[in-house]
Amino acid sequence: MEKIGSIMALCGREPIYGVSGPGTGTSVVCRIEPEAASRWMPEVDDWTDDQLVALLDVTNDNVKSLMTRLAVELRNPGLAGDLMIELIAGQLMIELHRSRQAAVQVCSGGLAPWQMRLIEERFNDQIHDVALKDVASLCGISVRHLTRAFRVSQGCSIGSYLSRIRMERAKSDLIAGESIKVLAPRLGFSSVSSFTSAFRRDVGISPATFRRSFR
Structure with a gap:
């Protein structure tokens, strides 16, 4: 069974079966018509298995930011909302195509899958004050190599x-309603203001505005 990330892209006519844990969540689904998608993406028949698997866990930062902007726009439509959504969808197609291109590039000198899996598990458990020497030791390599x-x-x-x-x-x-004052130190920020600045720089809006958009 392949890993499914927080963002995935599926091609038409390709079935997918998955298992999730307990709890509830909110999803944003962006459906691109074949006519629009064909400008940037090749037919699904041209895709390799590795490319299709890579799109089950899209890690492109730009795609994540665009999906966040799309969710905010859908919940709180602004001026020329339909046009904005159309423009965001176009950018999504371009970024997904770039992700596809990256998936076919053969990179030498990278980490082995088992090493990357260990690193992801460590980072998910500890996302601040991470000692690189400990992570390198976990993977059996030097910090420089890591x-x-x-x-x-x-x-x-x-x-x-x-x-x-x-x-x-x-x-x-924030979507779950967590307090910003509690969240900032938990994520390793020295103050609420530093967290707010980092969040605004990454997402484009303040944490408070982001949380309100999901109420």
Whole structure:
């Protein structure tokens, strides 16, 4: 069974079966008509199994930001809302195509799947005050090798990756109604203001505005 991430892209006529844990959640579904998708994406018959699997867990930061903007726009339509949604959908197609291209590139010198899995588990348990020497030891490699191989595998630094995890955790907790004052130190921020600045820089709106949009 393949891992399914917080964002996934599915091709038409391709069935998918999954199992989720207990609890409830909120989902945003963006359906792109074949005519619009064909401009940026090849027919599904041209996709390899590896490419299809890669789209079950889209880690592209731009895609995540666009989906967040789409959710906010749908809940609180603004001026020219229909046009804004159409523009966001177009950007999504471009970013997904870039993700597809990245999936076919063969990267040498990256981390092995088992190493990346261990790193993800560690980061999910501890998203701040992470000691790179401990992570490197976990993978059986040096810190220098870890930082270089991680960038090859993920296309970003470990710091950027951790920031992304923190922001995704922040969004989830804010949607659940978590207090910003409680959330900021839990995610490793020294103050509410530093958390607010980081959140606004990543998402484009303040944490308070983001939380209100899901009420």
